[in-house]
Amino acid sequence: MIKKWILFLACCGISFGAAAKIYSFPVNPPREYDFLNKDEIFRVRNEMIKKYPVFFKGDYKAGTGPVFRQIENKKPWWGLKGLMCYGPGKLSIEGESDESRFIDNPFLLVSMEEGFALPLMKGKGNCPLSYPKPTKITFNTDTKTFTVNYDASTHERVLAAIAHKNHTWKPKMEYSFNGRNAIDFGVPYAYVVASKNIHFLSGKNMKTEPYRFRDFIHVGGSCGYPGGCNNGSPHQAETDFQITGYPAYARFKLWRKKPKSADDPADMMYEININ
Numbered sequence: 001m002i003k004k005w006i007l008f009l010a011c012c013g014i015s016f017g018a019a020a021k022i023y024s025f026p027v028n029p030p031r032e033y034d035f036l037n038k039d040e041i042f043r044v045r046n047e048m049i050k051k052y053p054v055f056f057k058g059d060y061k062a063g064t065g066p067v068f069r070q071i072e073n074k075k076p077w078w079g080l081k082g083l084m085c086y087g088p089g090k091l092s093i094e095g096e097s098d099e100s101r102f103i104d105n106p107f108l109l110v111s112m113e114e115g116f117a118l119p120l121m122k123g124k125g126n127c128p129l130s131y132p133k134p135t136k137i138t139f140n141t142d143t144k145t146f147t148v149n150y151d152a153s154t155h156e157r158v159l160a161a162i163a164h165k166n167h168t169w170k171p172k173m174e175y176s177f178n179g180r181n182a183i184d185f186g187v188p189y190a191y192v193v194a195s196k197n198i199h200f201l202s203g204k205n206m207k208t209e210p211y212r213f214r215d216f217i218h219v220g221g222s223c224g225y226p227g228g229c230n231n232g233s234p235h236q237a238e239t240d241f242q243i244t245g246y247p248a249y250a251r252f253k254l255w256r257k258k259p260k261s262a263d264d265p266a267d268m269m270y271e272i273n274i275n
Contacts, residue, residue: 010085013249020142025050027134028067028094028104033077033230037163040064041071044104055139055248067184071230078223078231085127087119088224095129099217102180107137110183110190110270112150115174117239121162130158132175132274138229145269152245152274164240177206177239177272178232179213187254188213190270191262197248201240210259211238248274 042062081095121127133154159171192207221230253266
């Protein structure tokens, strides 16, 4: 049961005394998943969980919860190069696998990713690999808060430089929050309690009311590769946003169960700083 996997420190009240302890987690780079078995795919994730056992109540085995259990063995995956440069078709799986950014970094409970547009830079110059990158992940035992730093401004500068060379192309500077890991660790309900320079694109969104993430991974045909690819789904308009200036910031309340209102005490706090 997923409730046994829930993050222990934030949700189960572990006390470390008066002095706060700051845990820092490595940010794993993307890697290639194409045609691997699930055990090979989840090796990095399971190793990270074992390295930080104090964060978990009960045993955890990646791939058994609702987010990841539809992943199929020995299937291709949407590649980062495919997403950025080629779009659907046989080249869609080129580059490190897109979902590895989230699967191999389980403490990115809420992640930031580029907007819903494929491909992002098809036919635009040499199409450098560019996306918002997490640079630091920490947990404060005193405030029970995860904090993640993202570099998105570099990504936007890359797109702007390409647009400057291709006068007929205007990059789509849009992003979304995904909750794959939040769901997997039992805190699927989220609410943006504070933000700066974040403009949500939908009138009904994560800042207007608590929202339940719906992320999961399955084999779909969006990649255009014969037989389909493992990929994230669905598109969630409530999580789409634009950055209106830097630095940007979003502070989330996360809950195990649906809150009665946004004022209910959170089971966990989660911050994303975007520079």
